[in-house]
Amino acid sequence: MLYRKKRYRINDYVFIGDNCHIGNNAFISSSVKIWNNKRIENNDKITQCNL
Numbered sequence: 664m665l666y667r668k669k670r671y672r673i674n675d676y677v678f679i680g681d682n683c684h685i686g687n688n689a690f691i692s693s694s695v696k697i698w699n700n701k702r703i704e705n706n707d708k709i710t711q712c713n714l
Contacts, residue, residue, distance in 0.1 A: 671689040679685075680699035689703045692710045703709060 671685050671691070671693045672702055673679075673685075674693040676694050677691050678696040680697055680701065682700045683697055684702045685706035686703055686707060687689075688706045690708045691697070691703070692708075694712060695709055696712065697709070698701070
């Protein structure tokens with residue numbers, strides 16, 4: 664079985680709710696809140712305060 668290494672960058676003071684999926688090469692800025700059951704796609708850049 665092959666395992667792919669996920670690469671993402673999550674800065675300080677980020678809140679991620681339950682059951683969230685973070686895609687490969689995603690970037691999440693500081694002070695961002697991601698609520699439950701959200702999906703961040705591959706190569707997304709999240710800079711908003713609330714998602």
